[in-house]
Amino acid sequence: xxxxxxxxxxxxxxxxxxxxxxxxxxxxxxxxxxxxxxxxxxxxxxxxxxxxxxxxxxxxxxxxxxxxxxxxxxxxxxxxxxxxxxxxxxxxxxxxxxxxxxxxxxxxxxxxxxxxxxxxxxxxxxxxxxxxxxxxxxxxxxxxxxx
Numbered sequence: 309x310x311x312x313x314x315x316x317x318x319x320x321x322x323x324x325x326x327x328x329x330x331x332x333x334x335x336x337x338x339x340x341x342x343x344x345x346x347x348x349x350x351x352x353x354x355x356x357x358x359x360x361x362x363x364x365x366x367x368x369x370x371x372x373x374x375x376x377x378x379x380x381x382x383x384x385x386x387x388x389x390x391x392x393x394x395x396x397x398x399x400x401x402x403x404x405x406x407x408x409x410x411x412x413x414x415x416x417x418x419x420x421x422x423x424x425x426x427x428x429x430x431x432x433x434x435x436x437x438x439x440x441x442x443x444x445x446x447x448x449x450x451x452x453x454x455x
Contacts, residue, residue: 310403324385339364342372349414352375354375366392377396378396402437403426417433417449
Protein backbone atom coordinates (compact mmCIF):
# COMPACT_ATOMS: atom_id res chain seq x y z
CA UNK A 309 0.00 0.00 0.00
CA UNK A 310 1.39 3.40 -0.95
CA UNK A 311 1.64 6.23 1.56
CA UNK A 312 -1.03 8.04 -0.47
CA UNK A 313 -3.44 5.14 0.00
CA UNK A 314 -2.48 4.67 3.65
CA UNK A 315 -2.71 8.33 4.68
CA UNK A 316 -5.57 9.56 2.49
CA UNK A 317 -9.24 8.70 2.18
CA UNK A 318 -11.54 8.95 -0.81
CA UNK A 319 -12.90 12.21 0.62
CA UNK A 320 -9.32 13.56 0.69
CA UNK A 321 -9.07 12.75 -3.01
CA UNK A 322 -12.29 14.65 -3.72
CA UNK A 323 -10.97 17.57 -1.62
CA UNK A 324 -7.78 17.53 -3.72
CA UNK A 325 -9.82 17.74 -6.92
CA UNK A 326 -11.90 20.63 -5.54
CA UNK A 327 -8.84 22.49 -4.24
CA UNK A 328 -7.17 22.58 -7.65
CA UNK A 329 -10.46 23.41 -9.41
CA UNK A 330 -10.91 26.33 -7.00
CA UNK A 331 -7.36 27.54 -7.59
CA UNK A 332 -7.88 27.40 -11.35
CA UNK A 333 -11.20 29.28 -11.02
CA UNK A 334 -9.39 31.98 -9.01
CA UNK A 335 -6.91 32.40 -11.86
CA UNK A 336 -3.94 30.95 -9.99
CA UNK A 337 -1.16 29.94 -12.38
CA UNK A 338 -0.99 26.16 -12.09
CA UNK A 339 1.21 25.56 -15.13
CA UNK A 340 4.74 26.43 -14.03
CA UNK A 341 5.79 22.78 -14.04
CA UNK A 342 4.36 22.34 -17.54
CA UNK A 343 6.24 25.40 -18.81
CA UNK A 344 9.45 24.04 -17.28
CA UNK A 345 8.97 20.61 -18.86
CA UNK A 346 7.95 22.11 -22.20
CA UNK A 347 11.20 24.10 -22.25
CA UNK A 348 13.18 20.88 -21.76
CA UNK A 349 11.32 18.89 -24.40
CA UNK A 350 11.49 18.85 -28.16
CA UNK A 351 8.16 19.45 -29.94
CA UNK A 352 5.87 16.43 -29.96
CA UNK A 353 7.73 14.52 -27.25
CA UNK A 354 6.28 11.43 -25.58
CA UNK A 355 5.97 12.13 -21.86
CA UNK A 356 5.13 9.87 -18.93
CA UNK A 357 3.39 11.89 -16.20
CA UNK A 358 4.05 9.66 -13.17
CA UNK A 359 1.72 10.28 -10.26
CA UNK A 360 -0.37 12.47 -12.54
CA UNK A 361 -3.27 13.05 -10.16
CA UNK A 362 -5.99 14.85 -12.09
CA UNK A 363 -3.75 15.36 -15.12
CA UNK A 364 -3.02 19.02 -14.45
CA UNK A 365 0.56 18.80 -15.76
CA UNK A 366 -0.10 16.21 -18.45
CA UNK A 367 -3.09 18.02 -19.92
CA UNK A 368 -1.11 21.25 -20.26
CA UNK A 369 1.75 19.39 -21.93
CA UNK A 370 -0.73 17.74 -24.30
CA UNK A 371 -2.20 21.14 -25.13
CA UNK A 372 1.36 22.22 -25.97
CA UNK A 373 1.63 19.39 -28.53
CA UNK A 374 3.20 16.55 -26.57
CA UNK A 375 1.86 12.99 -26.36
CA UNK A 376 1.32 12.27 -22.67
CA UNK A 377 0.48 9.16 -20.69
CA UNK A 378 -0.54 9.90 -17.11
CA UNK A 379 -0.42 7.25 -14.40
CA UNK A 380 -1.72 7.53 -10.84
CA UNK A 381 -2.76 5.03 -8.19
CA UNK A 382 -5.82 7.06 -7.17
CA UNK A 383 -8.85 6.26 -9.36
CA UNK A 384 -10.75 9.30 -8.02
CA UNK A 385 -8.03 11.64 -9.27
CA UNK A 386 -7.71 9.91 -12.63
CA UNK A 387 -11.50 9.98 -13.11
CA UNK A 388 -11.47 13.74 -12.48
CA UNK A 389 -9.09 14.40 -15.38
CA UNK A 390 -10.50 16.53 -18.18
CA UNK A 391 -10.32 14.82 -21.58
CA UNK A 392 -7.62 16.42 -23.70
CA UNK A 393 -6.40 15.19 -27.10
CA UNK A 394 -2.93 13.74 -26.69
CA UNK A 395 -3.44 12.68 -23.05
CA UNK A 396 -4.19 9.11 -21.95
CA UNK A 397 -4.69 8.31 -18.27
CA UNK A 398 -4.21 5.02 -16.40
CA UNK A 399 -4.70 3.84 -12.83
CA UNK A 400 -1.60 1.90 -11.75
CA UNK A 401 1.04 1.56 -9.05
CA UNK A 402 4.29 3.16 -10.22
CA UNK A 403 6.34 0.49 -8.43
CA UNK A 404 4.78 -2.13 -10.73
CA UNK A 405 4.44 -0.03 -13.87
CA UNK A 406 4.40 -1.90 -17.18
CA UNK A 407 3.15 0.15 -20.12
CA UNK A 408 3.09 -1.15 -23.65
CA UNK A 409 4.22 0.99 -26.54
CA UNK A 410 7.18 3.07 -27.51
CA UNK A 411 9.53 4.39 -24.84
CA UNK A 412 9.11 7.92 -23.55
CA UNK A 413 11.34 10.90 -24.23
CA UNK A 414 10.80 12.05 -20.65
CA UNK A 415 9.15 11.01 -17.42
CA UNK A 416 8.13 13.55 -14.81
CA UNK A 417 7.17 12.91 -11.20
CA UNK A 418 6.14 16.40 -10.12
CA UNK A 419 5.35 17.46 -6.59
CA UNK A 420 5.47 14.82 -3.87
CA UNK A 421 4.97 11.73 -6.02
CA UNK A 422 8.00 9.88 -4.67
CA UNK A 423 7.19 10.90 -1.10
CA UNK A 424 3.80 9.18 -1.40
CA UNK A 425 5.02 5.86 -2.81
CA UNK A 426 4.98 2.76 -0.60
CA UNK A 427 7.78 2.74 1.97
CA UNK A 428 10.83 1.01 0.56
CA UNK A 429 9.66 1.15 -3.08
CA UNK A 430 11.29 4.45 -4.06
CA UNK A 431 14.15 2.72 -5.87
CA UNK A 432 11.75 0.35 -7.67
CA UNK A 433 9.61 3.31 -8.76
CA UNK A 434 12.64 5.10 -10.20
CA UNK A 435 13.76 1.90 -11.92
CA UNK A 436 10.29 1.36 -13.44
CA UNK A 437 10.20 4.96 -14.69
CA UNK A 438 13.70 4.66 -16.15
CA UNK A 439 12.75 1.38 -17.86
CA UNK A 440 10.07 3.25 -19.81
CA UNK A 441 12.50 5.88 -21.14
CA UNK A 442 14.43 6.01 -24.37
CA UNK A 443 18.20 5.58 -23.82
CA UNK A 444 18.62 9.37 -24.02
CA UNK A 445 15.41 10.11 -22.11
CA UNK A 446 15.13 12.39 -19.10
CA UNK A 447 13.63 11.70 -15.68
CA UNK A 448 12.54 14.82 -13.80
CA UNK A 449 11.41 14.55 -10.19
CA UNK A 450 10.56 16.98 -7.44
CA UNK A 451 9.52 16.88 -3.83
CA UNK A 452 9.05 19.04 -0.77
CA UNK A 453 10.36 18.22 2.67
CA UNK A 454 7.60 19.98 4.60
CA UNK A 455 5.14 17.10 4.34
